[in-house]
Amino acid sequence: MTDLTSAIAIRAEGLAKTFHDPQRGVVEAVKGVDLDCRKGEIFGLLGPNGAGKTTTLRMLSTILAPTSGRALIDGIDVAEDPLEVRRRLGFLSGSTGLYPRLTGRETLRYFGRLHGLEGDRLEAAIARAFDAFDLHSFGDGRCEALSTGQKQRVSIARAVLHDPPVLILDEPTTGLDIMASSDMIQFIDSRREAGTCVLFSTHILSEAERLCDRIGIVYDGRMLAGGSLDELRAMTGKEWLEEIFRELVQRADAGEGAA
Amino acid sequence: MSSAPRKTAGAGVLRAALAVAHKELGESFRDRQTLLYTFVLPLCMYPAMFWIMVQGVLVVQGQKQARDVTIGVVAAAETAEAAREQLAVNEEGRGRIEVIALPPDTPQETQVIAGLIEAEEADALLFLPAERNDADPAALFFDSTSSQSETARGRVVSALEQWTAELRQEAADARDIDPEALEPILVQTRKVNPSKDDGALVLSLLLPMLLVVMCVLGAFFPAVDLTAGEKERQTAETTLLLPIPRLGLHLGKIFAVCATSMIAATLNLLALGLSAGHLLGQLAGLGDGAPKVELPLGALISIAPLAALFAFFVSAALTGVASLAATFKEGQALLGPVQMLFMLPAMATNLPGMELTATTAWIPVVNVSLAFRGLLVGSASAGPLLICALSLTASALLAIWFSVRLLSSEEVSLSSETIPMARLFRILRSR
Numbered sequence: 001m002t003d004l005t006s007a008i009a010i011r012a013e014g015l016a017k018t019f020h021d022p023q024r025g026v027v028e029a030v031k032g033v034d035l036d037c038r039k040g041e042i043f044g045l046l047g048p049n050g051a052g053k054t055t056t057l058r059m060l061s062t063i064l065a066p067t068s069g070r071a072l073i074d075g076i077d078v079a080e081d082p083l084e085v086r087r088r089l090g091f092l093s094g095s096t097g098l099y100p101r102l103t104g105r106e107t108l109r110y111f112g113r114l115h116g117l118e119g120d121r122l123e124a125a126i127a128r129a130f131d132a133f134d135l136h137s138f139g140d141g142r143c144e145a146l147s148t149g150q151k152q153r154v155s156i157a158r159a160v161l162h163d164p165p166v167l168i169l170d171e172p173t174t175g176l177d178i179m180a181s182s183d184m185i186q187f188i189d190s191r192r193e194a195g196t197c198v199l200f201s202t203h204i205l206s207e208a209e210r211l212c213d214r215i216g217i218v219y220d221g222r223m224l225a226g227g228s229l230d231e232l233r234a235m236t237g238k239e240w241l242e243e244i245f246r247e248l249v250q251r252a253d254a255g256e257g258a259a
Numbered sequence: 260m261s262s263a264p265r266k267t268a269g270a271g272v273l274r275a276a277l278a279v280a281h282k283e284l285g286e287s288f289r290d291r292q293t294l295l296y297t298f299v300l301p302l303c304m305y306p307a308m309f310w311i312m313v314q315g316v317l318v319v320q321g322q323k324q325a326r327d328v329t330i331g332v333v334a335a336a337e338t339a340e341a342a343r344e345q346l347a348v349n350e351e352g353r354g355r356i357e358v359i360a361l362p363p364d365t366p367q368e369t370q371v372i373a374g375l376i377e378a379e380e381a382d383a384l385l386f387l388p389a390e391r392n393d394a395d396p397a398a399l400f401f402d403s404t405s406s407q408s409e410t411a412r413g414r415v416v417s418a419l420e421q422w423t424a425e426l427r428q429e430a431a432d433a434r435d436i437d438p439e440a441l442e443p444i445l446v447q448t449r450k451v452n453p454s455k456d457d458g459a460l461v462l463s464l465l466l467p468m469l470l471v472v473m474c475v476l477g478a479f480f481p482a483v484d485l486t487a488g489e490k491e492r493q494t495a496e497t498t499l500l501l502p503i504p505r506l507g508l509h510l511g512k513i514f515a516v517c518a519t520s521m522i523a524a525t526l527n528l529l530a531l532g533l534s535a536g537h538l539l540g541q542l543a544g545l546g547d548g549a550p551k552v553e554l555p556l557g558a559l560i561s562i563a564p565l566a567a568l569f570a571f572f573v574s575a576a577l578t579g580v581a582s583l584a585a586t587f588k589e590g591q592a593l594l595g596p597v598q599m600l601f602m603l604p605a606m607a608t609n610l611p612g613m614e615l616t617a618t619t620a621w622i623p624v625v626n627v628s629l630a631f632r633g634l635l636v637g638s639a640s641a642g643p644l645l646i647c648a649l650s651l652t653a654s655a656l657l658a659i660w661f662s663v664r665l666l667s668s669e670e671v672s673l674s675s676e677t678i679p680m681a682r683l684f685r686i687l688r689s690r
Binding site for chain 1: 492493494496497499500501502503504669670673679682
């Protein structure tokens, strides 16, 4: 039991977020999400647009403060020590979020330095990233001039430069072409062996089926169900993830509690 | 082809153009920025600003007229007494003109007179000949770089105009002729300060305003780029994930904007200071009497600490306001009126009679401009400069708090739409 607890890299307990919208008034974007994600595990958050996936990931990565509930990253409370959480985190989204006027190398140097890498250690880490993600041919060009796939590779390199124990990916394949998308899936898969905990959101069912050790179905700000694909099958009596998803959503709409 | 179908086709194009224009106008007038620049600014903000400026001018002019001035009269005893009677008129709402008789043998030498004005024996000196004499006309000496002396000159010239008109009328009556037939009585006004001081005066009208304008313009685009531009480029999330304290992140942005502001102001001041003498000489084709403009290094170094505080104030304020915008374009639109709030007071400081006092030193923007002006002409004193520093420090800290508060707000930092001003106070109040 102790081992299991210590192996948990991401834990959310009753995580909720409320926004004030001038048009709609008070909006409950996330209504109490619970989840555990272990080291070396890939956990997928599956849900339609507006389900609360991005808000949940943003709370876990300290971009947004939870309205209520608690979240721990590698044992650190996101509300109590957000800075330490950010040090242990790699975050990636489909939009890459690269600074367009910096080169790939400058981007890595900037992030590496802020993560406490300096001198030879920093240069060695950058060199490793250049090799690992094959940035040599374009890594010294400004990010604004790179193709989508190249940007994504620089972005991945940036997210893992400091070798974080937790990776949070927000719809990482959105907007990518087939090759770039395939590279991203391979990258996520490779992190399992490195012992990294990967939490990623998607609305692409095939990605979730292929990659995830466990899947959480998010709908209308709630986690309807969570578990391995087999557990979800047992829970719903359905075979395919698409059917499982539909079944859980229908139950939720009908007011039935999910597992 | 007959002309009728052509006319019909032309009417069709016109109808289509009008329909398109109608739709585009309707859509434009639903755009906040267009409404702001088309209606709100011209109808509300600019008239209000100019009204405030005019009121300021009236107050300054009133204060100028209410000042007591001392005129030293150098003349024979009888003429000096006549001058006292004519000049020392007490009018309600106007300051006294005190006339003091100076020894008739006081030399008409610039250095001596400048010494008397500097020693505050008198604000201006009036030399009156015993009789009208074109070769040796009445002469009024003053220091054009001193506000008090300049005020004295204005009031004495006005009083002398009335007196000389009366004298002319008396002379004409005595000869029973039209006063217009007589030559007017000449009063020469002469500056006692060297032309180098005049050069400093010219610079004092240009550089302080330039300091303010360039600080604002230097901060303008970086402020938008680092806030609204960041949201537009979708890098805001990346920045918020940096493993550094949020306060450090927000202060870093303000420092960057401030650095650009200071670089822009410094380079512009140096460039103008260096080229002003050359350009002024060429433009006016002036001879020996032309103002000599030299690079005021001393004043530039002295103003640097106050300018740095002002740059912080401007940068933090602009960064805060720009953070409310969701796109670069909207950021520019939001900062348009804000930059005017900085520039108009700076322009107002060029009004005659405006100087750094214990009162004006408290007013942000106005104070840094007047302090620079005072340092350029050598009239700034320690007390008001200290108040100016305090006021600018408080303004900069307040602006930094304002900016950090907004940048720290989730509603502001990740918003995909521009935050209306109506929500500004709620955000500032929220925990």
